Amino acid sequence: MLTYEDSPQEADFRAALRAWLAGHTPAGPRPLGGPERAAFDTAWHRALFRDGWMGLSWPADYGGRGLPPVYEAVLADEVGAAGAPPVPHSAFLGRALLHHGTAEQRRRFLPGLLSGEEIWCQGFSEPDAGSDLAALSTRAEPAGTGYVVTGRKIWTSDAAWADRCLLVARTDPGAARHRGLSALVVDMGEPGVTVRPIRQANGDEEFNEVLLDGVRVPAGRVVGRPGDGWRVAMTTVAYERGPADIGFSSRYARAIRRLAGQAAHADRPPAVRRAVARAFVHTEMLRLHVLRSLSARSDGAPPGPESSVDKLLSTRTEQLLYQVAMDALGTAPLLGDEGPALFDYLYSRAASIAGGTSQIQRSIVAERLLHLPRAR
Incomplete structure (x- = not known):
């Protein structure tokens, strides 16, 4: 979990959210895909919005609560700790309208996007x-x-x-x-x-x-x-790439806790326990980096090219985490005996492509953050 010293207001928010999750987290597993998962996610999205947990840092005029970005991280953190479904990530598309849309476009489109009434x-x-x-x-x-x-x-x-x-x-x-x-x-x-x-x-x-x-x-x-269009697209992907905005950190933390419990069994070989420890280090490194990113954004500035660092770290963490899970579980995932383990592993292979390939992210870091010359 993300760790920092909550202000009194943040502590109250966290306690209220934790109590709400205890009574509203859906029973049973999230469907693995298809229309069933879409319907499940939409219902969860609408429940979060109905009770005031969506768009925490969005302006109140469009259905949000106007809170600092740290509250979005607290939400993702507590949702992960509760084992609840992920926070819907499609709201990052609304950032394009918040930054670049007309007043009429914002009034027309943002409430439906945030509430989950329009996908x-x-x-x-x-x-x-x-x-x-x-x-x-x-x-x-x-x-x-x-x-x-x-x-x-x-x-x-x-x-x-x-x-x-x-x-x-x-x-x-x-x-x-x-x-x-x-x-x-x-x-x-x-x-x-x-x-x-x-x-x-x-x-x-x-x-x-x-x-x-x-x-x-x-x-x-x-x-x-x-x-x-280029400027609008870059605003959109900057939010898409941030693990604090789309809840990756909490999802990885939940996965590593589950893995650590499995690796603690006496019949697990030392190599598996070492691999789990390595995955834990990467997860912890990402958590600390997310805290740094949130601190840099505490003045309300939107994310910039530094979100490519976030994307590279979360890609590496995700692929390592689910590779270690497959190694730790042996043949069970291949036989369908470990729930979503194989599904998550196969999906993780796309992490280095989705939202811009890792090669593109490294080029952005080199050119826009380190100011290295372009190769001729």
């Missing part, structure tokens, strides 16, 4: 433009009072049951790669939108291919100015 997905990656987002080819061409969008997105999480998509498309083919992009809010029920689920190695169908064939988008759905 959102993120239309960034394409078959030939994954981590190199500026290479995307989806076009949004001016037409009447709006745009017509044509293209193809892939690895779009939750698209099969999403109501809206924050999509980045090219609106000015003649501009430089990073300057010709715009961010648009697309209704997933519009004519011309086709969603094709992608079945993953773990059996889940969280990711999807999204085809856009002449999809009409009103001009009022452009987030920021036309040509601001």
Whole structure:
């Protein structure tokens, strides 16, 4: 768990949250995937919002509570300690509207996104433009009072049951790669939108291919100015990459506690116990780094390129943690005898790709934090 000295207000908040979780954590395991998990997560999202636990650092005008960012970390921390389902992470998409949207867009979209009444997905990656987002080819061409969008997105999480998509498309083919992009809010029920689920190695169908064939988008759905798409996208992924914002730290802490209990058995070989200890060190390192990141953000500034450090650390921790879990459990996960262990391991392999590959994160750290020269 995150550890710091709570202020009296934070201590009261933590106690109230802990009491609420004791009476509201869903019984039974979270479904491993598909529409069942989507329905489960939506119900949990709405329960958290209903009782005031979503959007803690969002402005009150849009359904939040206007609290400092540390309260978001306390929420993720206590949810993890209680063994409750993860805090819904889709709210990071709302940060794009909070920072760049018009007043009308915020009033229209943010309450539904935060409450879970409207499910959102993120239309960034394409078959030939994954981590190199500026290479995307989806076009949004001016037409009447709006745009017509044509293209193809892939690895779009939750698209099969999403109501809206924050999509980045090219609106000015003649501009430089990073300057010709715009961010648009697309209704997933519009004519011309086709969603094709992608079945993953773990059996889940969280990711999807999204085809856009002449999809009409009103001009009022452009987030920021036309040509601001790169800036909007970078704001979005900065929040997406932070373990404090999406609750990774608490999830890893829960997993390592479970592993430590299993490794303590007398029949576990010393190599397994050493591997669990190594995973614990990585989990602890991430916890301390999250505290440092939260401290740096205590003045209300949004995350910047330093979130790439967060992403690299959480990727390494996740993959090591679930690899150690597989090693510690032997053949049981392969036989289906250890619940989500195999599912989590297979899913963790994508951690070094999702939200921007580890190679891209290292380049950001080198260029924007360490100011190293580009290779020629």
